Amino acid sequence: MTGFNLTHLKQLEAESIHIIREVAAEFENPVMLYSIGKDSAVMVQLAIKAFHPGRLPFPLLHVDTTWKFRDMIAFRDQFCREKDLELRVHINQEGVALGINPFDHGSDKHTDVMKTVALRQALTAGKYDAAFGGARRDEEKSRAKERVFSFRDKNHGWDPKNQRPELWNLFNCKTNKGESIRVFPLSNWTELDVWQYIHLENIPIVPLYFAAERPVVERDGTLIMVDDERFQFQPGEKPQTRRVRFRTLGCYPLSGAVESSATTLPEIIQEMLLTKTSERQGRLIDHDQSASMEKKKREGYF
Amino acid sequence: MSHQSELISTDINAYLAQHERKELLRFMTCGSVDDGKSTLIGRLLYDANLLYDDKLQAIEKDSLKHGTTGGKLDFALATDGLMDEQQQGITIDVAYMYFSTAKRKYIIADTPGHEQYTRNMATGASTCDLAIILIDARQGVLAQTKRHSFIVSLLGIKHIIVAVNKMDLVDFSEQRFEEIKSDYTGFAARLDLPDVQFIPVSALLGDNIVNPSTNMPWFKGGPLMNHLETVHIASDRNLIDFRYPVQYVNRPNLNFRGFCGTIASGIIRQGSEIMALPSRKTSRVKAIVTHEGDIAEAFAPLSVTLTLEDEIDVSRGDMLVHPGNVPRVDQTFDAMMVWMGEEPLVPGKTYTIKHTTKLATGNVTTLRYRVDVNTLHRSAAPTLNLNEIGRCQVTLNQPICFDAYKRNRTTGAFIVIDRLTNRTVGAGMILDQEPGDKKDFWDATPQTLSQDELHGTVTDADRHARFGQTPVTILLTGLTGSGKTTIGQALERRLFDEGRAVSLLDGHNLRLGISRDLGFSVADRSENLRRAMEVAKLMNQAGLITICAFVAPMEATRQKARQTIGGERFIEVHLSAPLEVCRQRDTDGMYPRADAGELQSFPGVTAPFEAPTAPELTLPTDTMPVAECVEKIVALLRQRRVLG
Structure with a gap:
């Protein structure tokens, strides 16, 4: 930092911290959505920096679909304990009672009930007026136009025609009762920025990001990990051990693994840079139609 | 996505070290779809090898569905976003795109060029360092070019690249390029645009985007990408004026009180003297606290936490500055x-x-x-x-x-x-205050804050008992020659003879002393009235009835006067006479001088006189004798129980 120059990462960090503090200052009851993934890891790290030496003035909220990788849940609990973070976990119990799962009901229905509906339930129950999310604008086309402060109506719905212009770093935090704002402090970060920051700051991440021998099944060209006994094999399928890792993490039956030998952060970054496909390819929920993410967003998904 | 580099496969650690030191450059593109704006961005990403394969495939797929280029790669589709907009064939919002090279990380704010979307352009421009303004070489400088340039200059973007596009359609003509350049320069002279560069390009064919054009050997400047990589932006930041808007007060325990914020401009060092505004209390920076430990100095635009030596009262919305350099x-x-x-x-x-x-x-x-x-x-x-x-x-x-x-x-x-x-x-x-702008003190906050100790033991009731009257301020307003001074003096005599404590202020006697520095401009007339009202208020506080004879031509100013005195103590009397009558009565020769242009802003001639909208009393002084006018005012005072 000589000559008063800032690297792009320092500048992104400063902007994100500004956003996080602004929410803490202006909203009554904010919450930070914690997905356990790498973006969440960076977002929580930025929040810790924003309020150092104090604790976060808001809790973390994890919407648990009950189908996350076991390693994710273990990592989550240990991470929150070590960092002294208040964690709230919400599960859609109605969905559990109905036995909703990705094998029998498909990715769309499972995601809708256990993730989208569950998130709405949690936000309504918690009366949160602001919810931080780790989404980035470079992830997907429709997100390129998303505001940092994204306004949601009483039903958590997103209306692309009813978003507020965002100028400078002056964020309009005004809401009426029942309305809320989703805040994306990582809006201007790219996947490479996130990985570089994790590398530079030594931020702990779930081991699933690193290559290891894991039991997988190849289905329609995608490698699915057999993470627990609930896995439903199709006729003729048998788990095989392969050296794989995950570029994005979610419900294990919906997260495609990639064969890899990357066991360090530089190797992960190297692999990412050499692979000319963007990360959402591994997410099965996007495959159906090119504008599916926007449809999900209108319904309240992040 | 990032620039392709040998280093990625040969030495990833070296590559990472290189990419940790990038600068951030935000730029926007202004132009309409017709100018080939989206094509330009798509081409930039494509030629710089910055598009992912799946994005390319998606573009190929989408090109067949919506494409306007007849099945060829439609780069425009790389930048358009939302479903309905895509089908309309226009972008209607700000879309942000990201790419990086070994030197810089870029954020593109892509904003539409249509007239109804000035809002979006201003939004996109508010955070940008640089703007690319697209001109269709066939069309030249259009109304929209001027609009874009104006908004860009208004929002304070310092660096402009004018990309003259579709050069392939004008036979790569140097003469055409020079014509457009000269047109634009002529227009831009009226704007505040310190750094303007011109580049002839063909986004469709890739000339002068990333690679120098072989079709335009006459152009000696580098391609667009070159400019983006080398434009000097570090000195655009203001590192002189330390401004620290306090964003959040961090009090995790009784021993720590930190003021969190993002440094808006300037530099702060541990030990520096600071002043908190608006309280003007001073202290010193005890520590600049960050998660990585305390640091000796910090500068814009870092987000930090400051602790101070003294326990001064500072809260969100206050600003910390250096005492010698205040906003x-x-x-x-x-x-x-x-x-x-x-x-x-x-x-x-x-x-x-x-x-x-x-x-x-x-x-x-x-x-x-x-x-x-x-x-x-x-x-x-x-x-x-x-x-x-x-x-x-x-x-x-x-x-x-x-x-x-x-x-x-x-x-x-x-x-x-x-x-x-x-x-x-x-x-x-x-905006900057213009030289010659007189400050308007009507609503200014007094520098003396505490008013509690100003009052002695003599109360309003004591004064009421002594004088037998309720103090009021009577403003006689009207054109020069409407009879203000005459009626003012007659009213003063009438009340004095009745045993009242009364005083008369008029425009002229104030200008002899208290307002010696003021002229007759609208602002000066307003300030003269303000001072009169402050004096009248003091006289009212002393128990006196105060008559004020002033032209007071503006309704807004008279309303301020009413606020200053306090509504229940203020009586506005409009002396209403036609302009011709006032001219005849003018004994000082003011109207002829105004007619001759000697007196600027003379109400009724060279400036408006706004008749009061709701005066307590209107007196037609052209037909009503002075004595009758005085009695009407006295009757109003009795009715209001001022005199008794």
């Missing part, structure tokens, strides 16, 4: 306003204003003019509609700490929020 602290200022609300701007209506970390309420007191964004022509306007831009005087309910936007993009900017809908309806950029 303006005021509740009234002039600003350029971009209106973004569906409902037009209503002067006088109360809005919420967000400026740095401070929320205030306020209103537009005066809309000075509206700017036609296509011609830059200024005209009077009653309001600003969506996408209109104008100069306003803004008055807030409390003072804020600010600099001119030109000097400081953070402390000079504010947004306007509708209090009912909560929508962001306007964006303002505060």
Whole structure:
């Protein structure tokens, strides 16, 4: 930092911290959505920096679909304990009672009930007026136009025609009762920025990001990990051990693994840079139609 | 995505080390779809090898579905986003795109060029360092080119690249390029654009985008990418004026009180003396606290936490500065306003204003003019509609700490929020005070804060008992020659003879002393009346009835006068006589001098006289004798129980 120059990462960090503090200052009851993934890891790290030496003035909220990788849940609990973070976990119990799962009901229905509906339930129950999310604008086309402060109506719905212009770093935090704002402090970060920051700051991440021998099944060209006994094999399928890792993490039956030998952060970054496909390819929920993410967003998904 | 580099596969650690030291450059592209704007961005990413394969495939797929290039790669599809917009074939919002090279990380704000979307352009421009303005080589400089350039200069973007596109369609003609360059330069001279570069390009074919054009060997400047990589932006930051809007007070325990914020400009060092505004209390920086440990100095735009040596009262919305370099602290200022609300701007209506970390309420007191964004022509306007831009005087309910936007993009900017809908309806950029601008003190905050100890033991009731009257201020307003001084003096005599404690102030006797520094401009007349009202108020406090004879030509100023005195003590009497009668009665030869142009802003001749809208009394002094006028006023005073 000589000559008063800032690297792009320092500048992104400063902007994100500004956003996080602004929410803490202006909203009554904010919450930070914690997905356990790498973006969440960076977002929580930025929040810790924003309020150092104090604790976060808001809790973390994890919407648990009950189908996350076991390693994710273990990592989550240990991470929150070590960092002294208040964690709230919400599960859609109605969905559990109905036995909703990705094998029998498909990715769309499972995601809708256990993730989208569950998130709405949690936000309504918690009366949160602001919810931080780790989404980035470079992830997907429709997100390129998303505001940092994204306004949601009483039903958590997103209306692309009813978003507020965002100028400078002056964020309009005004809401009426029942309305809320989703805040994306990582809006201007790219996947490479996130990985570089994790590398530079030594931020702990779930081991699933690193290559290891894991039991997988190849289905329609995608490698699915057999993470627990609930896995439903199709006729003729048998788990095989392969050296794989995950570029994005979610419900294990919906997260495609990639064969890899990357066991360090530089190797992960190297692999990412050499692979000319963007990360959402591994997410099965996007495959159906090119504008599916926007449809999900209108319904309240992040 | 990042620039392809050998290092990625050969030495990833070296590559990472290289990529940790990148600069951030934000730029925007201005132009319409027809100018090939999206094609330009798509081409930039494609030639720089920055598109992912799956994105390319998606573009190929989409090109067949919506494409306007007949099945060829439609780069425009790389940048368009939302479903309905895509089908309309236009982008209607700001879309952000990201790419990086070994040297810089880039954020592109892609904004539409259509007239109705000035709002989006201003939004995109507000955070950008550089703007690419596209001109179709066949069309040349159009109204929209001027509009884009004006908005870009208004929002304070310092670096402009004018990309003259579709050079392939004008046979790569140097002469055509020079013509456009000269047209643009002529126009841009009226704008504040310190750094303008011109590049002839063909986005469709890739000439001068990333690779130098072989079709235009006459062009000696580098391709677009070259400029983006080398333009010097580090010195655009203001590192002189330390401004630290306090964003959040961090009190995790009784031993720690940290003031969190993002440094808007300037540099702060541990041990530096600081002043908190608006309280003007001073202290020193004890520590600059960060998660990585305390640091010796910090600068814009870092987000830090400051602790101070002394326990001074500082809260969110206050500003820390160096005592020798303070911003303006005021509740009234002039600003350029971009209106973004569906409902037009209503002067006088109360809005919420967000400026740095401070929320205030306020209103537009005066809309000075509206700017036609296509011609830059200024005209009077009653309001600003969506996408209109104008100069306003803004008055807030409390003072804020600010600099001119030109000097400081953070402390000079504010947004306007509708209090009912909560929508962001306007964006303002505060202007420099012009030399010769007289400060308007009507609403200024007194420098002396405590008024509690000013009152002695003599009460209003004591004075009432002594004088047998309730003190009031009677403002006699009217044109020169309407009889103000005559009636004022007669009224003073009449009340004095009745045993009342009374005093007369008029415009002339004030100008002999208290207002010796003032002339006769609108602002000076306003200031003269303000001083008279302050004197009258003191006299009222001393128990006296005060008669004030002033032209007081402006309704807004008289309303301020009423506020100063206090509504129940203020009696406005309009001496109404036709202008011709006043001219005849004028014994000082004022009207002939005004007619001859010697007196600027002379009410009734070279400046308006706004008749009072709701005076307590109107006296037709052209037909009513002086004595009768006086009796009418006395009757009103009796009716109001002033005299008894």
